[in-house]
Amino acid sequence: MDALTGAWTWLTTGANWRGESGAGHRLAEHLYFSGVCLAVSCLLALPLALWLGHIGKGGALAVNLSNVGRAVPTLAVLVLLTLTPLGRHGDLPTILALVLFAVPPLLTNAYLGMREVDRAVVEAARGMGMSPWQVFRKVELPLAYPLVMTGLRVATVQVIATATLAAMAGQGGLGRIITAGFNTYDTAQVVAGALIVGALALLVEGLLVVAGRVFDPMRRRRSTA
Amino acid sequence: MSTPNCLAANDWICAEYVRSRAQELTDATVQHVWITVVSVLIGLAIAFPLALLVRARPRLSGPVLGVTTVFYTIPSLAMFSLLLPLLGLSAALVVTGLVLYSLTILVRNVLAGLAAVPEEAREAARGMGYGPGRLLWEVELPLALPAMMAGVRMATVSTIALTTVGALVDYGGLGTLITTGLKSFFKAQVLTASVLCVLLAVAADLLLLGLQRLLTPWTRRRGSGGAGRGGRIRVAEAG
Numbered sequence: 039m040d041a042l043t044g045a046w047t048w049l050t051t052g053a054n055w056r057g058e059s060g061a062g063h064r065l066a067e068h069l070y071f072s073g074v075c076l077a078v079s080c081l082l083a084l085p086l087a088l089w090l091g092h093i094g095k096g097g098a099l100a101v102n103l104s105n106v107g108r109a110v111p112t113l114a115v116l117v118l119l120t121l122t123p124l125g126r127h128g129d130l131p132t133i134l135a136l137v138l139f140a141v142p143p144l145l146t147n148a149y150l151g152m153r154e155v156d157r158a159v160v161e162a163a164r165g166m167g168m169s170p171w172q173v174f175r176k177v178e179l180p181l182a183y184p185l186v187m188t189g190l191r192v193a194t195v196q197v198i199a200t201a202t203l204a205a206m207a208g209q210g211g212l213g214r215i216i217t218a219g220f221n222t223y224d225t226a227q228v229v230a231g232a233l234i235v236g237a238l239a240l241l242v243e244g245l246l247v248v249a250g251r252v253f254d255p256m257r258r259r260r261s262t263a
Numbered sequence: 264m265s266t267p268n269c270l271a272a273n274d275w276i277c278a279e280y281v282r283s284r285a286q287e288l289t290d291a292t293v294q295h296v297w298i299t300v301v302s303v304l305i306g307l308a309i310a311f312p313l314a315l316l317v318r319a320r321p322r323l324s325g326p327v328l329g330v331t332t333v334f335y336t337i338p339s340l341a342m343f344s345l346l347l348p349l350l351g352l353s354a355a356l357v358v359t360g361l362v363l364y365s366l367t368i369l370v371r372n373v374l375a376g377l378a379a380v381p382e383e384a385r386e387a388a389r390g391m392g393y394g395p396g397r398l399l400w401e402v403e404l405p406l407a408l409p410a411m412m413a414g415v416r417m418a419t420v421s422t423i424a425l426t427t428v429g430a431l432v433d434y435g436g437l438g439t440l441i442t443t444g445l446k447s448f449f450k451a452q453v454l455t456a457s458v459l460c461v462l463l464a465v466a467a468d469l470l471l472l473g474l475q476r477l478l479t480p481w482t483r484r485r486g487s488g489g490a491g492r493g494g495r496i497r498v499a500e501a502g
Contacts, residue, residue: 040348041347041348044349065338087282105420107465107467108417108420108421108424109420109423109424109461109468110424110461110464111423111424111427111438111441111457111460111461112423112424112427113427113428113430113438113441114427114438114453114456114457114460116462117441117442117444117445117453117455117457118453118454118457120445121445121450121453123450126282143343195335195336198338199338199339202338202339202340202341203338203340203428205340206340206428206430206431206442207445208445213338213340216340216341216344217431219269219344220344220431225348228344228347229344229345230346231341231344231347232340232341232342232344233341233345235337235338235340235341236337236338236342236345239335239336239338239341240336240337241338243336253356256272
């Protein structure tokens with residue numbers, strides 16, 4: 039309990055939030071990296087996955103990619119990238135690692151979402167004279183939507199976790215509060231940093247769940263079904 | 264002979280490093296393996312009864328799956344830090360964190376495995392006079408094994424990768440070599456430890472696949488009957 043009251047005191051002390059290494063700046067850094075990298079990853083992965091799913095090719099790649107992604111330690115990639123010449127370009131290693139770990143879940147889930155659309159429904163849509171674009175836009179995409187959103191959620195959780203780990207590779211972000219606390223044996227700060235990171239991850243996950251429901255193109259039909 | 268010079272030149276690949284630090288590498292690998300094995304075994308020992316409980320009381324499925332998903336959402340660095348006041352700088356801290364992560368995958372896969380048991384098989388066993396215990400042990404468990412093993416493989420592979428974060432409290436196995444290598448800018452140490460880590464994950468995956476084949480000889484005749492289902496669970500839950 040001591041640690042929790044200590045963490046609470048840390049969190050409610052205004053001075054800890056201000057300045058270059060304050061929690062406010064770290065949070066902004068964290069959100070900025072995560073947001074940019076997630077957007078880039080979506081732009082890279084989603085069109086490719088949806089297209090591959092539409093034409094029905096490249097399944098082995100899409101599925102194996104996420105298995106490989108799980109076997110590779112995030113920390114190792116972050117440290118390796120930091121030691122390459124890229125490490126001299128400030129935040130580049132973090133950004134690259136974030137994209138590398140966000141792409142597999144996006145790609146795999148979007149691809150599977152497209153492939154799991156009932157073939158009979160697609161055939162029926164073709165039979166009604168829909169063009170390939172109409173089939174994609176009006177039939178496949180709405181039916182694939184839940185898995186695409188699952189991929190987005192998994193990727194977001196991964197991105198926030200990776201951005202936190204970047205601190206162990208000497209980069210910025212909220213993880214720095216935790217590693218700085220470890221370096222000064224300040225348990226209160228470590229726990230406070232962990233609470234901020236945990237709360238952020240859960241909040242973002244919750245928001246995505248809600249957003250997924252609100253923007254579901256099949257919302258009314260699914261709920262009555 | 265240019266090999267010893269690769270240490271001085273700080274090359275990425277250095278045979279001299281592997282030779283001269285063989286003991287250090289072995290110790291780190293051994294630590295990595297035991298932390299992973301203990302974590303997955305404890306995870307399985309908790310996940311299995313939990314899955315049985317959820318199956319017996321479906322009302323509990325929401326809370327149990329919800330809580331394990333929350334664990335999975337919390338970034339590893341934060342998870343280990345939150346356990347610090349409770350467990351201090353110890354191997355127990357790393358193992359506890361890894362167990363909590365493995366629960367999400369294991370509980371879901373055990374449940375999926377049990378759900379995949381055909382109702383007819385259950386009925387037939389009951390008709391033959393099997394009690395609940397014998398039904399579980401001799402009928403349901405073997406039939407649920409492919410999906411459960413898919414979960415164990417997934418949990419093991421991701422635990423091996425996550426163990427590296429234990430370097431935070433100096434119990435990270437190969438991860439500790441990675442972070443100390445970063446501090447001294449020792450490229451060969453970082454690359455060697457990283458590669459060993461990935462090799463460890465691949466080896467564990469293949470070993471468990473072999474074990475699964477050995478335990479379920481009847482699936483081989485049916486071809487890839489269980490693989491499709493396992494594959495889908497794998498992707499939907501953890502990506």
